[in-house]
Amino acid sequence: MNNEGKGDIPSTGVAPEVKPASVQKPQRFFGEQPLPAIEMAPRVLRYQSRRDFLVFGAGALAALAGGGFLLPEDTLSRMGMPRNMDSPGKEWFLNKALRIDDDVAEALYSVNRRVPTYAKSQITPLKNNYNGTTPDPRYIPGWKLTLDGLASGLSISLDIRTLLTRFSVHEQITRLVCVEGWSAIAWWAGPGFDDLLRAYPPMSQAKWARVESSVNLDASGNPDPYFMSLDLATARHPQTLLATHFNGQPLTVDHGAPLRLLVPVKLGLKNVKAITRITYVAEEPRDYWAERGYSRYDGI
Amino acid sequence: MSHSTLPDCEPKSTSTLPEQLGVLVVRKHHFLVRWSHWLNVPILLGLILSGISIYWASPIYQHKPDPNTGNFDVAADIGIWICAHVPGQHHYSSPPDWIYNHMSLGPGMLALALRLHWLCAYLFMLNGMVYVAGLVRGGGWRSLLPRRTDLLDALRMVRYYLGFPFAKLARRQWPHPLFNTKYNALQRAAYFSVPVTGLISVATGWAMHKPMQLDWLAALFGGYNAARVWHFWLMWIYILFVVPHVILVFADGWDTLRSMIVGWSTRAERSEVVGNEQ
Numbered sequence: 001m002n003n004e005g006k007g008d009i010p011s012t013g014v015a016p017e018v019k020p021a022s023v024q025k026p027q028r029f030f031g032e033q034p035l036p037a038i039e040m041a042p043r044v045l046r047y048q049s050r051r052d053f054l055v056f057g058a059g060a061l062a063a064l065a066g067g068g069f070l071l072p073e074d075t076l077s078r079m080g081m082p083r084n085m086d087s088p089g090k091e092w093f094l095n096k097a098l099r100i101d102d103d104v105a106e107a108l109y110s111v112n113r114r115v116p117t118y119a120k121s122q123i124t125p126l127k128n129n130y131n132g133t134t135p136d137p138r139y140i141p142g143w144k145l146t147l148d149g150l151a152s153g154l155s156i157s158l159d160i161r162t163l164l165t166r167f168s169v170h171e172q173i174t175r176l177v178c179v180e181g182w183s184a185i186a187w188w189a190g191p192g193f194d195d196l197l198r199a200y201p202p203m204s205q206a207k208w209a210r211v212e213s214s215v216n217l218d219a220s221g222n223p224d225p226y227f228m229s230l231d232l233a234t235a236r237h238p239q240t241l242l243a244t245h246f247n248g249q250p251l252t253v254d255h256g257a258p259l260r261l262l263v264p265v266k267l268g269l270k271n272v273k274a275i276t277r278i279t280y281v282a283e284e285p286r287d288y289w290a291e292r293g294y295s296r297y298d299g300i
Numbered sequence: 301m302s303h304s305t306l307p308d309c310e311p312k313s314t315s316t317l318p319e320q321l322g323v324l325v326v327r328k329h330h331f332l333v334r335w336s337h338w339l340n341v342p343i344l345l346g347l348i349l350s351g352i353s354i355y356w357a358s359p360i361y362q363h364k365p366d367p368n369t370g371n372f373d374v375a376a377d378i379g380i381w382i383c384a385h386v387p388g389q390h391h392y393s394s395p396p397d398w399i400y401n402h403m404s405l406g407p408g409m410l411a412l413a414l415r416l417h418w419l420c421a422y423l424f425m426l427n428g429m430v431y432v433a434g435l436v437r438g439g440g441w442r443s444l445l446p447r448r449t450d451l452l453d454a455l456r457m458v459r460y461y462l463g464f465p466f467a468k469l470a471r472r473q474w475p476h477p478l479f480n481t482k483y484n485a486l487q488r489a490a491y492f493s494v495p496v497t498g499l500i501s502v503a504t505g506w507a508m509h510k511p512m513q514l515d516w517l518a519a520l521f522g523g524y525n526a527a528r529v530w531h532f533w534l535m536w537i538y539i540l541f542v543v544p545h546v547i548l549v550f551a552d553g554w555d556t557l558r559s560m561i562v563g564w565s566t567r568a569e570r571s572e573v574v575g576n577e578q
Contacts, residue, residue: 032442032481037568039322045564052562056338063342070346070419072412075405094412097419108513115512175524177511180410181358183524265512293411300512 105299126184128254133217137253149280160258167191178268190243202280210285212277229287267298325564330438336431346420352404353413443482453485504531
């Protein structure tokens with residue numbers, strides 16, 4: 001009976017109702033049970049093995065094909081496999097994965113959950129991360145923030161003096177996290193985005209803000225307007241600021257003088273410097289980095 | 301990788317079985333365990349390759365920029381060294397990129413690497429659930445649990461592996477330590493710690509991915525920056541595991557490799573050893 005395990009079945013002469021497997025109980029829950037040996041007809045075993053080898057082989061081929069399909073062209077050509085097709089299917093598939101991740105991020109977000117704040121002693125240096133060239137500061141004196149898509153139907157322009165006198169200033173020391181992986185703890189101050197939304201309510205169907213900087217430059221110094229989508233649920237977060245001050249001083253041109261978005265629940269690339277226009281819209285607006293293969297929601 | 305010191309005892313076994321002439325096998329791996337085991341190969345490869353591509357965007361280990369190359373990444377230094385000293389690599393077009401071109405998808409493709417990393421990460425988590433489901437349904441989880449005698453047994457196995465090549469050279473007998481469990485203590489330690497590593501990799505991944513919404517998780521690992529360091533070094537555990545894992549599977553033989561595909565092994569006598577003990 002050694003194939004059945006311990007073979008402690010009482011010999012009543014009648015076949016036991018219960019299977020032997022359940023009779024051989026006095027087994028500790030965590031105790032390892034011996035692997036039961038099974039007698040298999042060689043023909044059945046051969047058939048099952050052939051089936052498993054074929055199925056697993058097909059799986060291996062599918063994995064290889066999938067890898068070749070998904071790998072970047074640069075990588076493939078370095079491996080000596082030049083390929084000249086940017087298939088729309090691949091884009092669709094990878095974007096699907098990205099959207100799932102964005103949906104997860106959106107589900108995790110709560111307007112009531114504050115991000116951690118830090119002490120002044122924990123502040124770390126923050127580099128000038130202008131993607132390209134830092135703009136010529138001559139835009140600053142004539143700078144205005146334009147609001148579009150308001151409930152009033154008007155287009156409003158505000159200068160920095162008006163903004164600072166109309167709204168109370170919030171201060172916070174929070175971490176700014178870059179998509180590249182580095183981060184910096186910095187001390188920011190400025191009006192809350194939520195206060196701006198209350199003072200100038202967006203049109204009722206608006207769900208998004210398009211936040212734009214027209215002064216952004218590309219790497220060779222040519223105008224390269226920066227635009228970014230921000231869901232209004234995030235704009236209403238109590239720690240989403242229109243920052244005017246950095247480390248207790250008015251923003252310098254490096255950090256987006258005179259007004260930048262500070263949204264610590266998003267990746268750094270959503271924290272638009274030198275905002276010139278905010279437009280409230282019903283449909284998700286275009287996004288500078290989403291068009292370059294990054295995610296759209298970027299909630300962290 | 302189960303071991304036996306007994307010869308094939310098929311004839312002996314059949315004597316106690318019904319008349320049909322069959323092959324005595326044991327079911328070693330539930331089919332969900334087998335599938336998730338092999339799926340880990342492309343998924344982990346994708347995670348590591350895309351992960352190193354992501355690492356390049358902001359290396360954890362940096363030094364002051366080198367005046368000649370402008371390089372500040374310690375990993376890229378290795379590539380520069382290889383290009384300078386390894387024959388055949390002297391004319392490599394971009395020495396700092398050597399390591400990224402050979403150990404990742406390549407440098408300067410952060411957006412693509414992130415997309416692949418998220419894709420593989422979700423697949424890895426799903427696959428982990430499949431694996432756990434297979435362990436539970438097949439009961440295999442019990443064979444992975446550490447036990448009190450493991451430390452001593454592991455030392456016996458280390459002694460066996462260390463002495464094995466010398467015994468072979470000296471043509472001396474070098475018996476494999478006897479045990480009556482599915483895995484020996486070293487295997488158990490390895491097969492137990494890899495799923496745990498997977499769990500911590502996933503946890504540190506989420507801590508880095510959502511440091512604001514899941515700040516408690518980042519705090520568990522010592523904060524956002526520390527979670528990045530954890531995540532980086534956990535990768536090495538997979539690499540350090542895979543090398544001996546593959547070597548030992550081939551050393552152990554076809555039956556062991558095949559059992560991860562078909563699920564059964566003909567090393568069935570071991571269950572008798574266990575049975576006889578009772």
